Amino acid sequence: MANQLKLIFLGGVGEIGKNMTALEYGDTLIVIDGGMSFPDPETMPGIDVIIPDYEYLLKNKHKLKAIFVTHGHEDHIGGLPYLLRDVPTPVYGSNIAMAFLEHKIKKNKFKEAKTNVVKDGEIIEVGPFKVEFVRVTHSIAGAYAISITTPKGVIFFTGDFKIDHTPVDGRKIDLARIAEIGTKGVLLMLQESTNVERRGYSMSESKVGESLDNLFNENRGSRIIVATFASNIHRVQQIINCAIKYGRKVAFSGRSMLNTVEIAQKIKELKIPEDRIVDIEKISQVPYDRLCIIATGTQGEPESALTRMSQDEFKRVAICETDTVILSASPIPGNERPIYQVINNLCKKGAKVVYEALSEVHASGHAYQEELKMMLALVRPRYFIPVHGEYRHLKKHAELAEKMGILRANVLIPELGFCVSVSKAGLKQLPTVKSGSVFLVGDTESEAEDMQIRKHLAEEGIVIALVTVSASGKPQGELDIITKGAVIPDNVIQELKDAIQYKLAGGEYRELNQEARQKLIRKTMSKIFYNKMKRCPIIMPIIIEE
Ligand SMILES: [Zn+2]
Ligand SMILES: [Zn+2]
Incomplete structure (x- = not known):
């Protein structure tokens, strides 16, 4: 039987974040992106990072030949240090993406990976695949769409993109090349769906520069503090440009900001004259109206520079009337409350x-509707798969593609673990592969059960019953109830004590082994908690035999 071309969805479909897609033909397996996502602290307490479950890649590691990265955002590279630790594989991507990846690997103290920097339009051949990096514009420099020529036809991954005709570094999206690829014929296109709900066109990054310029002009007498995403190097560059234009020195604050600035300067993606930089420790030497602080904390993160400034917990900066603070970012859905705080x-x-x-x-x-349509019009794929979005985004995107003339039967809405055979004859769904989320605490996988317990602890607290008994099982001394994170009224505590004493004195108790005794006490207590308070804290009976 002839080889099948298989697409495997390991992340970024039915969800925002941890993008990862694999492409397989014969004994060659390649991966496009390997991202991570951040946990919701309320439902996943204690978890640091979520990465895709890539068991499929581990099982087929003898086939895994290369990893291709569209750009250096966390949701596209954040999972790679772990995959590369498990399966050393050559990685290809832009200078920024590779510099960020190397930094992450070093930070995790993992073994160095084989990273390869590609240039605009470069083609890498791996087995039966020819992988071309096509320049696009996005909120990070060095972003690519990836066009892969396979034995079955061309597969075009847009990656994250917007169509920005006036990007800050002048490196426009290569629409001419995209149109050319489209004209030659594209079998399947996978397009990102983040902003599919937004009508019209996204605003150009340069427009932000104009607004910032106005604000710097209007607030010449203030100290200016601008918070933005560290990875948005063009934004940081525009803030620096304004500061220089209006005679200010620049100080950076926040660990990720300092790291990113250092990396971006090293690879010359960020330009700032050394004499314009002032160390955040030394800003008191610079007059207020001659200073611009660029900080992290646009999402209200509790440890970030801006949040600490807002709470008077940032040593070097005491916010006052002469400050103008600019939040140059938008809230990621779910973060509104801490940001407005x-x-x-x-x-x-x-x-x-x-x-x-x-x-x-x-x-x-990210592209708005008209930009997504423009990309569809240029690439003109026979088959279409919307990716990078929650189900409602993917659904809406599928409808958009149908409006653009792609046959309904030629559009597939993927889910995690989908394995799809791609050929001129159509998209055929094969048995799904294992997929999902791996929850990490530091570098270590957290069992789902532990997370449940942490969540339970956070919500309900813990109650410890300390019981001292003689060898024959007779209660000794006072019975102790200790609570952490649970507020229990005195009368309920007394009732708990009475009920436990009663059980301890009963004949049933003496017959039981240690484990069954604990169980009995736990059951007795949980009944009271539920009846009196409608609560179910974690109960830990500790029986000490004297
Ligand atoms: Zn993304
Ligand atoms: Zn991105």
């Missing part, structure tokens, strides 16, 4: 706060 606190201290709702200080890096 930070904004409220800054306002209370008298600072002037400018954010997206008030001024055009942020532009999305």
Whole structure:
């Protein structure tokens, strides 16, 4: 039987984050992106990072030949240090993506990986695949669409992109090449869906520069603090340009900001004259109106520089009336509450706060509807698979593609673990592969059960019953109830004690072994907690035999 071309969805479908797709033909397996996502602290307490379950790649590691990276965002490279630790594989991507990846690997103290920097338009051949990097614009420099020529036809991955005709570094999306690839014939296109719900066109990154320029001009008398995503190097560059233009020195604050600036300067993606930089420790030597602080913390992260400034916990910066604070980012859905808390606190201290709702200080890096349509019109694929989005995004995107003339039967909405055979005859779903999320605490996998317990602990607290008994099982001394994270009224505590004493004195108790005794006490207590308080804390009976 002839070889099949298989597409395997390991992440980024039915969810935002941890993008990972594999492509397999014969004995060659390649991977496009390997991202991570951040946990929701409320439902996943204690978890640091979520990565895709890539058991399929481990099982087929003898076939795994290369990893191709569209760009250096965490949701596209964050999972790779772990995969590369498990299966050393050559990685290809832009200089920024590779520099960020190397930094992550070093930070995790993993063994060095074989990273390869590609240039615009470069083609890498791996087994039966010819992989071409096509320049696109996005909210990070060095972003690529990936066009793969396979024995069955061309597969085009847009990666994350927007169509920005006036990007900050002048490196425009290569629409001419994309149109050329489309004209030659594309079998299947996979397009990102992040902003499929937004009508029209996204704003150009340069427009943000104009707004920032106006704000720097209007607030010449203030100290200016701008918070943004560290990885948005073009944004950081535009802030630096404004600072220089209006005679300010620049200080960087926040670990990820310092790291990113250092990496980006090293590979010359960020340009800033050395004499314009001032160490954050030395900003007191610079007059207020001659200073611009670029900080992390656009999402209200508790440990970030901006959040700490808003709470008076940042040593070097005390926010006051002469401050203008610009949040050059938009809230990631779910983060609104902590962000508005930070904004409220800054306002209370008298600072002037400018954010997206008030001024055009942020532009999305993801294509809006008209840009997605433009890409579809240029690539003109026979088959279409929307990726990188929750189910509603993918569904909406499938409808958009149908409106653009792609046959309904030629559109597939993927789910995690889908394995799809791709050929001119069509997209055929094969048996699914194991997929899902791996939860990490530091570098170590956390069992789902442990997470449940942590969540339970966070919500309900823990109650320990300390019981001392004689060898014959007779209660000795006072019975102790210790609570952590659970508030229990005195009368309930007394009732618990009475009920346990009663059980201890009963004949049933003496017949039981240690484990069954603990069980009995736990059952007795949980009944009371539930009846009296409708609560179920974690109960730990500790029986000490004297
Ligand atoms: Zn992404
Ligand atoms: Zn991205």
